[in-house]
C-alpha cells in the first residue's frame with residue numbers, strides 16, 4: 001500500500017519491528033505501555049485526542065474496585081466471594097465466569113501498583129455510592145490519574161503521538177503486520193513487533209450504535225470521550241477477531257437531559273432516583289426506583305429510559321428528600337405544585353397526578369408501623385411497579401424535577417481475549433495482537449455493572465497485555 005508520508009510521523013522509524021505499539025491513551029493503554037516499557041521494550045502510544053483532551057473515559061473516573069483483605073487503603077476487607085457475588089448480582093449473568101474470577105483474583109495488587117506509578121489516594125467522596133470498603137478513590141480524580149501516568153510514561157521513554165488515529169490494524173494469518181495511522185496531514189503504515197489495542201468501546205460512534213438501537217440512538221448522550229468511535233475494534237473484527245459480549249450491552253445511566261451530547265463526564269449523572277419517583281412522558285412510573293442499594297442499580301437506568309417514548313423520563317423528589325443525593329450540575333426544575341412541575345417539564349399532567357396519588361397512598365401503613373420514610377427498609381409492595389426500598393411519599397412542596405436521558409458510559413461488546421489478553425480469532429489465538437480495557441470488557445460484562453470495575457478490567461488486562469506484547 002502506498003501512503004503519503006506525514007511530516008509529523010517522519011521521525012518515526014516505521015520499519016522498527018522491535019517496538020510495541022499501543023493504541024489508545026486511557027487507563028488500559030497506559031497500564032500496557034508502562035508495563036511493556038518496564039519489561040524492556042520500546043513503546044509507541046497512539047492517542048486520537050489532542051493532548052488537552054487525552055485520557056479517554058478514564059479522565060472522568062474517580063475510583064477503582066479491587067479484592068483485598070483488611071488493608072490500609074480501605075480499612076476493611078473485600079474478599080473474593082463477596083466481590084464475585086456482587087458482580088453476579090448486578091449483572092444477572094456474566095459472559096464468562098472464569099474470566100470474571102480471573103479478573104477479580106488479579107486485582108489484589110492494584111492500589112500498590114498504582115501508588116508505585118504516581119497515584120495518590122484519598123478518602124471516599126462524601127455522599128457518593130457507599131464504596132468506602134470496596135473501592136479506593138484517587139486524589140484529583142481520573143484527570144490527575146491520567147496526568148500522573150503520562151508523566152511516568154514519559155520518564156520511561158514512551159513516545160506518544162497525539163491527534164493520531166489508528167484506522168486499520170493489519171493482521172494476516174493471525175500475525176500483526178502493521179497499523180495505519182491517520183493525522184490531519186495524511187496516513188502512514190507503522191510496524192511493530194506486537195500491538196496492544198486499548199482504544200475503548202464504540203460509544204461515540206452514532207452510526208454503529210444506530211445499527212443496534214435504531215432511532216433511539218438520537219436520544220442518547222455519551223458521557224465519555226467523543227474519540228471512542230471503535231475504529232480499531234471494527235478493524236480487528238474485520239480481520240477475523242471473535243467478538244465477546246452483547247452488542248446491546250453497555251453501561252448506561254440516567255443523565256440530565258440538559259447535559260452535552262458528549263463528554264458530560266461524571267457531573268450530569270442524576271442520583272435522585274431512589275429518593276422519589278421516575279415517570280415517563282405519559283406521566284407513568286415504569287420501574288422500581290428503589291430496587292437495591294444505588295451503586296448496584298444505577299447502571300440499569302439508562303437502558304430503562306432508552307426504552308421509553310422519545311427516550312425521555314423525569315425524576316421527581318419532594319423537599320424532604322432534596323438533600324439526600326449528590327449535588328447536580330444543573331439546578332432542578334422547581335414548582336410548588338405537581339401540576340406546575342408537569343407543565344414546566346412538558347409531560348402528561350393528568351396521568352402524573354394519578355400516579356403520584358396512587359404512589360402516596362400505597363404505603364400509608366409505613367408511617368404507622370414506625371418505619372422511617374426514605375430508609376432502606378421502607379417499601380411499597382402494593383403498587384405496580386413496586387418500590388422495594390427508600391419509599392417516601394412525594395407530598396411536601398416545593399417539588400423538584402430532573403429531566404432524564406439515557407447516558408451511555410461505555411459499550412461492552414468487544415474482541416474475545418484469553419488470559420494473556422491475546423485476541424482470539426476464528427482460527428485461534430492471534431500471535432502478537434492484544435487487547436485491554438473497554439475494548440474487551442464484553443469478555444466479562446454482559447448487562448449490569450459494578451461501580452469501579454471498568455478500571456479493574458483495564459488495569460488487570462492492560463498490565464498483562466503490556467507484558468505479553470513485550471515478550472514477543
Ligand SMILES: Cc1cc2nc3c(=O)[nH]c(=O)nc-3n(C[C@H](O)[C@H](O)[C@H](O)COP(=O)(O)OP(=O)(O)OC[C@H]3O[C@@H](n4cnc5c(N)ncnc54)[C@H](O)[C@@H]3O)c2cc1C
Nearest residue numbers: 024025026028048056057058062166224437438452454455
Ligand atoms: C463519566 C464516567 C465516569 C466513570 N467513572 C468510573 C470510575 O469511577 N471507576 C471505574 O472503574 N470506571 C469508571 N468509568 C468507566 C471507565 O472510564 C472505563 O472503564 C475505563 O476508564 C476505560 O479505560 P480504557 O483505557 O479501556 O478506555 P478509555 O479511557 O476510554 O481510553 C480509550 C482511548 O482510546 C483512544 N482512541 C479511541 N479510538 C482511537 C483510535 N482509533 N486511534 C487512537 N486512539 C483511539 C481514546 O482517545 C482514548 O484515549 C467511568 C466512565 C465515565 C464516562
